[in-house]
Amino acid sequence: MRNGRIGLGLAALATAGALVLTGCTAGGGEQGSSGGSGVITANGSEPQNPLIPTNTNEVGGGKILDAIFAGLVYYEADGSPVNDMAESIETEDNQTFTITIAEGHEFTNGEPVDADSFINAWQYGALLSNGQLNSYFFEDIQGFSYETDSPLTGLAKVDDYTFTVTLNAPRSDFPLRLGYSAFYPLPDVAFEDMTAFGENPIGNGPYMLSGEGAWQHDVKIDLATNPDYTGGREPQNDGLSIVFYATQDAAYADLLAGNLDVLDAIPDANFGTFESDLGDRAVNQPAAVFQSFTIPSVAEGWADPSAFEHFLGEEGKLRRQALSMAIDREQITDVIFEGTRTPASDFTSPTIDGWTDSLEGAEVLQFDADEAKRLWAEADAISPWSGTFQITYNADGGHQAWVDAVANSIKNTLGIDASGNPLPTFAESRSAIVDKTLTTAGFRTGWQADYPGLFNFLGPLYATNASSNDGGYSNPEFDALINEGAVTTDADAANELYQQAQEILLEDLPAIPLWYANVTGGYGEGVDNVEFDWHSVPLYYEITKS
Amino acid sequence: MLYYLVRRILQAIPVLIGTTFLIYFMVFAMPGNPILGLFGDRAPNPALLERLEEQYQFNQPFIVQYLNYLGNVLQGNFGLSFSGQSVNEILARTFPVTLQLAAIAIVIEIVVALALGLISGLRPGGIVDYFSLGFSLLLISMPIFVLCFIAQFFFAVQLGWFSPTVGANTSIGNMLLPGIVLALFVIATPIRLARTSVMETSRSDFVRTAYSKGLSRRRVVPVHILRNSLIPVTTQFGSDFGLLIVGATVTEGIFNVPGVGNTLYQAIIRGERPTVVSFVTVMVLIYLIVNIVIDLLYAALDPRIRYAK
Numbered sequence: 001m002r003n004g005r006i007g008l009g010l011a012a013l014a015t016a017g018a019l020v021l022t023g024c025t026a027g028g029g030e031q032g033s034s035g036g037s038g039v040i041t042a043n044g045s046e047p048q049n050p051l052i053p054t055n056t057n058e059v060g061g062g063k064i065l066d067a068i069f070a071g072l073v074y075y076e077a078d079g080s081p082v083n084d085m086a087e088s089i090e091t092e093d094n095q096t097f098t099i100t101i102a103e104g105h106e107f108t109n110g111e112p113v114d115a116d117s118f119i120n121a122w123q124y125g126a127l128l129s130n131g132q133l134n135s136y137f138f139e140d141i142q143g144f145s146y147e148t149d150s151p152l153t154g155l156a157k158v159d160d161y162t163f164t165v166t167l168n169a170p171r172s173d174f175p176l177r178l179g180y181s182a183f184y185p186l187p188d189v190a191f192e193d194m195t196a197f198g199e200n201p202i203g204n205g206p207y208m209l210s211g212e213g214a215w216q217h218d219v220k221i222d223l224a225t226n227p228d229y230t231g232g233r234e235p236q237n238d239g240l241s242i243v244f245y246a247t248q249d250a251a252y253a254d255l256l257a258g259n260l261d262v263l264d265a266i267p268d269a270n271f272g273t274f275e276s277d278l279g280d281r282a283v284n285q286p287a288a289v290f291q292s293f294t295i296p297s298v299a300e301g302w303a304d305p306s307a308f309e310h311f312l313g314e315e316g317k318l319r320r321q322a323l324s325m326a327i328d329r330e331q332i333t334d335v336i337f338e339g340t341r342t343p344a345s346d347f348t349s350p351t352i353d354g355w356t357d358s359l360e361g362a363e364v365l366q367f368d369a370d371e372a373k374r375l376w377a378e379a380d381a382i383s384p385w386s387g388t389f390q391i392t393y394n395a396d397g398g399h400q401a402w403v404d405a406v407a408n409s410i411k412n413t414l415g416i417d418a419s420g421n422p423l424p425t426f427a428e429s430r431s432a433i434v435d436k437t438l439t440t441a442g443f444r445t446g447w448q449a450d451y452p453g454l455f456n457f458l459g460p461l462y463a464t465n466a467s468s469n470d471g472g473y474s475n476p477e478f479d480a481l482i483n484e485g486a487v488t489t490d491a492d493a494a495n496e497l498y499q500q501a502q503e504i505l506l507e508d509l510p511a512i513p514l515w516y517a518n519v520t521g522g523y524g525e526g527v528d529n530v531e532f533d534w535h536s537v538p539l540y541y542e543i544t545k546s
Numbered sequence: 547m548l549y550y551l552v553r554r555i556l557q558a559i560p561v562l563i564g565t566t567f568l569i570y571f572m573v574f575a576m577p578g579n580p581i582l583g584l585f586g587d588r589a590p591n592p593a594l595l596e597r598l599e600e601q602y603q604f605n606q607p608f609i610v611q612y613l614n615y616l617g618n619v620l621q622g623n624f625g626l627s628f629s630g631q632s633v634n635e636i637l638a639r640t641f642p643v644t645l646q647l648a649a650i651a652i653v654i655e656i657v658v659a660l661a662l663g664l665i666s667g668l669r670p671g672g673i674v675d676y677f678s679l680g681f682s683l684l685l686i687s688m689p690i691f692v693l694c695f696i697a698q699f700f701f702a703v704q705l706g707w708f709s710p711t712v713g714a715n716t717s718i719g720n721m722l723l724p725g726i727v728l729a730l731f732v733i734a735t736p737i738r739l740a741r742t743s744v745m746e747t748s749r750s751d752f753v754r755t756a757y758s759k760g761l762s763r764r765r766v767v768p769v770h771i772l773r774n775s776l777i778p779v780t781t782q783f784g785s786d787f788g789l790l791i792v793g794a795t796v797t798e799g800i801f802n803v804p805g806v807g808n809t810l811y812q813a814i815i816r817g818e819r820p821t822v823v824s825f826v827t828v829m830v831l832i833y834l835i836v837n838i839v840i841d842l843l844y845a846a847l848d849p850r851i852r853y854a855k
Contacts, residue, residue, distance in 0.1 A: 046629075046812075047629060048584075048628060048629055048816075049584075049628065049629050049630070050629060050630045057584075057585070057586060058586070128593060128594060128597060129597065131594065131597045131598050131601055133584060133585060133590075135594060136588070136590075136591070146591040146592075146593050146594060147593050148593075195630055198630060199630075216714060217631065217635075217636070217639060218639070218640070218804040218808065218809060219713060219714045219804045220713065220714055243713055243714075244804075245711075245802050246798065246799045246802055246807075246808035246811075246812075247799045247800060247802070249695070249799075249800060250710070250711045250799070250800055250801060250802035251711075251802075253698050253699070253702065253703055253710035253711065254710050254711050254802075256703045256710075257702055257703045257706065257709070257710045259709060259710065259711070396815055423577075423578070424576075424577075425576070425578055425583070425815055425817070426578075426583050426815070427578035427579060427580045427582055427583030427816070427817055428576075428577045428578030429578070430578070430579075430582040430583055430585075430587075430589075431577065431578040431579045431582050432578075433589075434579075434582055434589045435579075445587065446587055447587060448587075460588070467588060467589060467591070468587060468588045468589060470589065
């Protein structure tokens with residue numbers, strides 16, 4: 001569009017002409033929705049589910065829930081947990097946790113926040129027949145069952161403000177998980193009519209809905225500060241108005257025009273210009289989002305096992321390494337993403353405590369054409385390659401540019417045919433993977449952390465039979481290391497085990513790491529103190545507006 | 547006349563039912579399981595998946611799902627979205643906004659197209675004729691999103707005459723910019739059509755007669771030329787109205803108008819059957835009504851047209 005100067009002038013002339021001819025007076029543009037003086041306007045999207053903590057697993061609703069609810073702990077910008085409603089969380093064996101809730105906290109309807117608020121909410125969230133999207137968060141608690149309605153027997157009330165949690169196995173990072181929205185408490189009134197509650201949620205967080213009708217569907221939600229909240233996230237502003245945008249482009253235009261205070265996602269089209277548009281009000285830093293593509297390591301169970309015939313055993317290992325080294329990550333993140341992605345050097349994210357870029361074997365993630373060719377030839381010696389290497393992705397997620405670039409990089413380096421295989425929607429691509437009807441060797445994968453711990457990037461994805469182990473990877477050595485890490489209390493010692501586990505992954509490459517997505521955002525001239533946290537969301541309560 | 551109207555309305559009923567069937571089938575046949583999409587990159591446990599499929603009736607055969615839906619619609623209930631909202635409410639919330647946007651656009655379109663068409667038709671080869679030719683060529687060759695971005699950047703962000711987005715404030719003033727852009731998207735054809743039609747009418751016998759009777763130009767142009775040139779242009783405006791509702795999807799996204807377009811797009815991507823089918827049905831309904839109104843307008847414009855039995 002930058003070359004469209006003449007077109008722009010002409011169109012402007014034409015539009016102006018139309019204005020004159022129709023006799024419309026320009027300047028009728030009242031400002032959008034800039035609320036009271038100290039109210040921050042931020043971008044968001046219409047929640048895809050009712051606002052119930054255990055049923056919200058996407059960012060649109062999550063952003064609102066984090067503002068209106070307070071859990072046992074909250075996360076600081078770097079991901080370290082701080083007690084919010086909890087007074088203490090204690091354990092001796094990492095399997096039984098005694099949780100004491102600070103007295104005096106209330107929901108905005110006056111109900112106290114006590115042990116029952118948490119126990120009842122968690123029981124509700126875990127029960128199969130309630131069909132909650134986040135129920136898997138409770139899978140480690142004793143009594144949990146995916147198959148039948150079974151109460152969490154591991155939750156026991158000691159007194160009004162104390163309860164214990166017993167897990168099936170020791171998990172040293174359990175307290176770290178408690179800041180995720182699935183673990184928020186609910187007031188008794190919620191259980192009377194959950195649907196109505198999801199429309200007008202009553203929370204205990206730093207903000208609350210500003211009144212009946214605060215949530216204008218598809219338009220915005222107005223949040224006022226909660227005067228009764230006494231936790232650590234005390235709002236430094238007078239409220240929060242989250243405006244729902246259908247496209248990031250519209251939100252960006254509003255930010256430039258001064259109608260929006262904080263934006264947490266720059267539209268792709270402006271990757272190249274936003275830093276000069278916004279100057280020091282631009283934000284571009286790594287986020288807890290890991291992107292990769294996966295080649296299944298077992299052929300059994302797939303509808304078309306021949307798709308993976310060259311990716312099994314020793315031959316597969318060599319080919320994965322060759323493909324990984326054939327991708328010029330630096331160039332793709334620079335050219336396609338204009339520096340808004342950071343080339344990956346492991347399987348986690350730089351915002352997580354314990355991340356390192358110096359794992360043994362990490363050179364397999366560096367572009368090296370000669371070594372890639374050598375490895376590919378070695379694999380060809382086992383069984384000669386034929387056909388096209390394809391990566392399946394969903395076409396509704398803006399992935400085409402980089403998939404094509406990765407395919408080109410592979411094609412140019414290894415001299416084989418490589419291309420992307422788009423499926424129209426996300427639901428369709430997930431079905432191809434879950435129902436195992438995939439017909440290409442590779443498919444796009446990605447992971448956004450639920451809580452700031454290395455385990456969250458490894459356990460659910462690569463442990464044998466884990467819930468998101470789409471490629472069917474299984475390595476007993478890896479399983480042993482992460483299980484040992486999960487029961488190790490000392491965080492540094494645990495992280496060391498996770499790093500060792502990752503060194504195994506770097507050799508096997510069950511997924512081929514590509515890059516970490518950065519959080520790109522910006523803020524207006526009127527606001528200060530804008531800080532983006534470990535999982536890419538601005539800490540709204542800290543923001544001040546003059 | 548009344549008989550004609552009743553017949554047209556009765557004809558619309560099978561069209562509507564056929565539409566719901568086709569659209570329901572198409573959404574049903576869309577590959578991929580929408581419930582899996584709800585879980586993001588994490589595969590749900592089979593028991594939970596089954597539980598949710600039951601909740602949204604995804605485990606039933608197509609014809610059972612469709613008849614359930616149709617039965618509910620006949621009772622005035624369009625179903626629930628994944629977020630648990632009644633589709634009736636979503637329809638009632640979004641359609642007025644889009645209709646308002648389309649109405650602004652069509653008013654601008656009618657006024658500008660007729661003015662430019664009339665002047666250039668009366669003075670072919672004049673400056674207005676050349677201007678409107680260039681203007682239509684420019685617009686017809688430009689995709690609507692380009693128009694949207696240019697107008698938004700130039701008039702809203704740079705000059706600050708308008709708010710760049712609509713959002714909560716759906717007043718006419720705030721919707722003017724998207725309305726103008728939307729009008730520009732469809733305006734080229736009626737300008738050219740009006741011009742040709744005016745030129746043709748100007749050369750006809752009754753116009754010459756009118757002049758030779760000694761009628762003033764001031765009387766001939768609006769009463770004899772304009773009125774008789776309106777018939778083909780009116781048909782165009784009618785079909786443009788449908789196009790405007792569809793074209794609004796792009797415009798609504800860029801200007802963040804909380805109308806039909808965004809909601810429908812999201813619902814298609816997520817495979818929300820009740821939402822998609824209900825929206826399309828209402829769109830078809832609007833289209834049918836507009837067409838009936840246009841047909842009735844012919845009679846008003848041209849006394850020779852009569853809707854007898």
